[in-house]
Amino acid sequence: MANPVAxxxxxxxxxxxxxDPNVPADKVQEWGxxxxxxxxxxxxxxxxxxxxxxxxxxxxxxxxxxxxxxVADGVGGEAAGEVxxxxxxxxxxxxxxxxxxxxxxxxxxxxxxxxxxLAACTAADEAVAVIQRNPATRGAATTLTxxxxxxxxxxxVHAGDSAIWTVDTNAGGGSAEVVQRTTPHTWVAxxxxxxxxxxxPLPTQAEIDKHPYRNAITRYLGMPQGCEFEVSDxxxxxxxxxxxxxxGLSNVVPLPEIATTFASxxxxxxxxxxxxxxxxxxxxxxxxxxxxxIPTPEALGDQDDPFGLRSPERIQTRRTRMTRRVANGVAxxxxxxxxxAGGGSAxPAITRYLTNLRGPGSADPADAARNYIAQWATGDYETLxxxxxxxxxxxxxxxxFVRRHRDFMAELGATAITGAPVSSQKAxxxxxxxxxxxxxxYSTTRFGDLRQRVNLPFAWxxxxxxxxxxxxxxxxxxxxxxxxxxxxxxxxxxxxxxxxGRPMASLPSPASALTVATPTVAPRATPLATATMxxxxxxxxxxxxxxAGETAGPLIGYTAQATTEELVTLAPKGFIAGDRxxxxxxxxxxxxxxxxxxxxxxxxxxxxxxIASTLATTPPRHGGVVTTTxxxxxxxxxxxxxxxxxxxxxxxxLPSGAIRALATWPRYDPSAFETGEGVSALLTDTRLxxxxxxxxxxxPAGSIFKVITMAAALxxxxxxxxxxxxxxxxxxxxxxxxxxxxxxxxxxxITLANGLTQSCNSVFYELGKRLQEIGAPLLPDIARGAGLxxxxxxxxxxxxxxxxxxxAWKRASLSQPWxxxxxxxxxxxxxxxxxxxxxxALVYAMIATGKPVMPTILAATSLPGxxxxxxxxxxxxxxxRKAWGASILAPMRSALRDVIGTREGTASAIFAGSPxxxxxxxxxxTAETQPGKPTHAWFAGYGRPDSVAIVTMVEYGGEGSRxxxxxxxKVFEAVLT
Numbered sequence: 001m002a003n004p005v006a007x008x009x010x011x012x013x014x015x016x017x018x019x020d021p022n023v024p025a026d027k028v029q030e031w032g033x034x035x036x037x038x039x040x041x042x043x044x045x046x047x048x049x050x051x052x053x054x055x056x057x058x059x060x061x062x063x064x065x066x067x068x069x070x071v072a073d074g075v076g077g078e079a080a081g082e083v084x085x086x087x088x089x090x091x092x093x094x095x096x097x098x099x100x101x102x103x104x105x106x107x108x109x110x111x112x113x114x115x116x117x118l119a120a121c122t123a124a125d126e127a128v129a130v131i132q133r134n135p136a137t138r139g140a141a142t143t144l145t146x147x148x149x150x151x152x153x154x155x156x157v158h159a160g161d162s163a164i165w166t167v168d169t170n171a172g173g174g175s176a177e178v179v180q181r182t183t184p185h186t187w188v189a190x191x192x193x194x195x196x197x198x199x200x201p202l203p204t205q206a207e208i209d210k211h212p213y214r215n216a217i218t219r220y221l222g223m224p225q226g227c228e229f230e231v232s233d234x235x236x237x238x239x240x241x242x243x244x245x246x247x248g249l250s251n252v253v254p255l256p257e258i259a260t261t262f263a264s265x266x267x268x269x270x271x272x273x274x275x276x277x278x279x280x281x282x283x284x285x286x287x288x289x290x291x292x293x294i295p296t297p298e299a300l301g302d303q304d305d306p307f308g309l310r311s312p313e314r315i316q317t318r319r320t321r322m323t324r325r326v327a328n329g330v331a332x333x334x335x336x337x338x339x340x341a342g343g344g345s346a347x348p349a350i351t352r353y354l355t356n357l358r359g360p361g362s363a364d365p366a367d368a369a370r371n372y373i374a375q376w377a378t379g380d381y382e383t384l385x386x387x388x389x390x391x392x393x394x395x396x397x398x399x400x401f402v403r404r405h406r407d408f409m410a411e412l413g414a415t416a417i418t419g420a421p422v423s424s425q426k427a428x429x430x431x432x433x434x435x436x437x438x439x440x441x442y443s444t445t446r447f448g449d450l451r452q453r454v455n456l457p458f459a460w461x462x463x464x465x466x467x468x469x470x471x472x473x474x475x476x477x478x479x480x481x482x483x484x485x486x487x488x489x490x491x492x493x494x495x496x497x498x499x500x501g502r503p504m505a506s507l508p509s510p511a512s513a514l515t516v517a518t519p520t521v522a523p524r525a526t527p528l529a530t531a532t533m534x535x536x537x538x539x540x541x542x543x544x545x546x547x548a549g550e551t552a553g554p555l556i557g558y559t560a561q562a563t564t565e566e567l568v569t570l571a572p573k574g575f576i577a578g579d580r581x582x583x584x585x586x587x588x589x590x591x592x593x594x595x596x597x598x599x600x601x602x603x604x605x606x607x608x609x610x611i612a613s614t615l616a617t618t619p620p621r622h623g624g625v626v627t628t629t630x631x632x633x634x635x636x637x638x639x640x641x642x643x644x645x646x647x648x649x650x651x652x653x654l655p656s657g658a659i660r661a662l663a664t665w666p667r668y669d670p671s672a673f674e675t676g677e678g679v680s681a682l683l684t685d686t687r688l689x690x691x692x693x694x695x696x697x698x699x700p701a702g703s704i705f706k707v708i709t710m711a712a713a714l715x716x717x718x719x720x721x722x723x724x725x726x727x728x729x730x731x732x733x734x735x736x737x738x739x740x741x742x743x744x745x746x747x748x749x750i751t752l753a754n755g756l757t758q759s760c761n762s763v764f765y766e767l768g769k770r771l772q773e774i775g776a777p778l779l780p781d782i783a784r785g786a787g788l789x790x791x792x793x794x795x796x797x798x799x800x801x802x803x804x805x806x807x808a809w810k811r812a813s814l815s816q817p818w819x820x821x822x823x824x825x826x827x828x829x830x831x832x833x834x835x836x837x838x839x840x841a842l843v844y845a846m847i848a849t850g851k852p853v854m855p856t857i858l859a860a861t862s863l864p865g866x867x868x869x870x871x872x873x874x875x876x877x878x879x880x881r882k883a884w885g886a887s888i889l890a891p892m893r894s895a896l897r898d899v900i901g902t903r904e905g906t907a908s909a910i911f912a913g914s915p916x917x918x919x920x921x922x923x924x925x926t927a928e929t930q931p932g933k934p935t936h937a938w939f940a941g942y943g944r945p946d947s948v949a950i951v952t953m954v955e956y957g958g959e960g961s962r963x964x965x966x967x968x969x970k971v972f973e974a975v976l977t
Contacts, residue, residue, distance in 0.1 A: 557585020
């Protein structure tokens with residue numbers, strides 16, 4: 001049972017289809033009858049979901065490996081629940097197959113199954129912990145319920161609120177008895193259990209519905225201290241079926257209806273279809289996933305003997321066969337000993353003995369070939385070895401036979417094998433020997449379907465045609481000690497270019513493809529990439545050049561070798577140790593389009609290692625050319641205007657949202673991570689040159705935030721543009737509080753509109769007080785509606801969300817109540833508010849265009865040297881944005897125009913005499929920082945609605961009007977004049 005005080009209760013309610021193989025939503029997949037069970041499963045995305053975070057996994061039995069079925073439910077309310085559930089299932093499947101090795105039916109088999117299943121689930125938990133190291137998936141978590149069936153006993157490992165039920169259809173009355181076998185690891189279940197143990201009143205449904213932890217789970221994969229699984233065995237009642245399901249099923253379909261469904265349908269496909277149909281009809285908001293297992297007749301016998309091996313009929317059959325084998329064996333052994341004493345070989349004599357006993361007659365070796373290929377296709381090579389002729393079994397012992405087949409299939413990347421005798425070619429029979437021509441097809445991940453025509457040699461032995469196995473049975477070229485080897489051909493990484501085709505990252509010329517030291521780069525743990533140089537650097541050929549040097553360096557990013565943890569998920573895509581992947585910036589964002597895919601060559605090697613022949617070739621798919629929206633010319637102008645001051649410049653195209661420039665300082669040349677020179681210095685530089693400040697830097701906004709306060713005041717009616725305020729230089733609107741305006745002498749009587757133009761703090765202190773009086777969350781809600789407090793999605797996982805403080809946040813994070821002073825501070829862009837320059841640029845782009853602007857930076861991709869171009873999708877924002885109405889925008893735009901166009905405006909002196917003064921609107925900002933440190937300098941503005949929005953920011957630069965505004969003017973001049 002879970003601890004009633006959960007260590008970290010997680011909100012829960014999402015789920016997604018990702019079984020292996022994948023099952024489309026609402027489609028039922030069936031796994032054929034095997035080892036006494038008939039299985040079907042399906043998954044359906046919830047009606048309120050954007051992505052299905054559930055996963056189901058079914059691994060049928062093979063050889064000694066039992067059934068494994070599992071469901072996982074990505075935790076709702078957390079980042080990348082679908083990634084967590086998928087990673088867990090991949091690790092579960094891989095570890096289950098790798099660790100389950102004990103033979104089924106031995107005395108320790110059931111304990112081995114339990115150990116293997118727990119080990120596989122623990123590996124799944126560790127896989128979730130690995131993906132949590134990535135900032136983009138730091139909150140990923142999932143539930144997991146897994147069941148293995150072996151020797152009449154089901155073993156389950158369980159964490160979360162999915163469930164396993166047994167369903168007994170022998171209950172009578174047209175229904176069935178449904179019993180839940182797992183414990184729900186939820187706050188509600190823990191609370192009820194605790195109160196029962198104490199004899200306390202149970203919580204009412206109303207109490208549960210109001211409790212903040214009503215949907216919380218107390219055990220899940222991804223817990224900081226590791227998941228504590230519930231592990232148990234259960235004996236399956238005779239003829240009982242089994243159902244696994246996520247809470248998206250149990251919350252919608254009550255147990256009586258599940259019972260009726262099982263009683264009224266016969267096949268697992270029909271039951272699964274009916275249950276998932278009920279979920280769909282009732283428009284279940286959560287994702288729902290289920291697996292149905294129904295026993296087949298051979299599983300309905302003795303529970304200790306589920307395959308009927310102890311039945312009198314089968315015991316008598318085995319005794320009869322054993323008697324014949326013993327009799328024949330004694331005769332053959334006697335004959336062999338006699339001949340051996342005379343110096344002869346036993347096998348010819350035994351062959352003559354078998355010939356005299358019974359020849360092949362009309363037995364068709366083609367039938368034996370079909371049976372052998374069918375057994376081969378199951379992957380049960382131990383049983384396959386038993387089909388070999390005696391001499392073949394002597395030449396290749398069982399363990400070697402199994403190893404060679406597994407190694408061969410693994411090297412090919414084969415996932416399945418099919419085949420049949422060649423219909424146009426009859427088997428050749430010569431006495432006690434025969435030869436059958438067969439066509440074998442290997443389904444491979446590297447080469448597609450690989451067809452081989454092989455010769456299957458048979459010998460008549462023990463009243464049956466048995467294969468005289470040689471390596472050429474696998475492939476005809478495998479003769480005389482030959483073996484296969486797959487040679488991997490790496491792809492060429494694609495290039496990154498700006499909107500005009502100028503290269504930002506590309507292949508080196510032959511002269512520059514020099515051997516360089518290789519840095520070992522650690523996994524990203526924060527927005528600041530961390531890396532270390534290996535003590536003894538290896539060498540490699542340089543594969544990447546950055547022609548622009550430091551220009552846009554933090555934006556472009558760099559590549560590094562994939563880590564061991566990353567290769568767990570990258571290996572199925574063809575990546576191998578030593579491959580480089582995008583680690584930050586555009587290199588990381590466009591990895592899917594840049595990386596391409598490896599090619600492969602299937603070679604046959606002579607015993608000395610020389611290539612005898614090449615059977616198949618898959619050419620590498622090179623990465624595409626990714627065109628960005630960046631203008632390197634404008635990027636250079638922005639960087640030159642910023643100079644060597646720590647800060648940012650953002651240029652956003654209007655109204656498209658295309659990013660034209662993202663300038664930052666300090667910068668770095670990404671080539672350092674190719675050559676290894678200077679990496680250590682970059683990593684230890686306290687100025688943080690790896691930080692892409694326009695997207696990753698977090699700062700208080702200061703007075704450029706005042707447009708949001710004005711919008712909140714106008715929307716909620718606490719002021720009009722012409723409302724008058726009095727500024728004496730000191731505001732004392734709250735008891736015991738004295739706040740200063742930047743103009744010590746005060747602005748006198750001033751309207752709201754002029755207060756924005758002149759950036760009068762007293763006006764906005766008063767607006768903050770009035771908004772607080774009608775509702776503390778009002779101002780934070782308007783800020784979030786403008787896109788603050790949520791990542792724009794521009795750079796994927798490399799972008800923080802920022803922070804818009806509100807009463808709930810302060811109570812949860814600081815254990816303090818929200819006060820009127822908090823709203824007053826927020827009204828001028830101070831307090832705990834944190835924003836990125838990009839977020840503020842999008843706010844002003846929305847003011848300019850009158851609609852939310854979606855930023856984009858990847859425009860299109862095309863094949864190298866080709867003209868086939870594919871437009872790339874826009875990023876998904878981390879927060880929804882809402883446009884303001886005309887009654888807000890009209891007076892706000894007018895006030896922002898006056899910031900530059902009138903003498904009273906705080907930016908007018910910088911634009912005086914320039915034609916830009918007639919077309920540029922904006923706002924200056926000076927944001928207070930830590931005590932004793934200078935202020936941050938801001939400017940945010942825009943030109944015509946069809947031009948650009950620009951934000952400039954200098955860390956600890958001083959006043960925005962004197963420091964940030966001149967930078968903005970230089971960039972506006974490059975764009976508008």
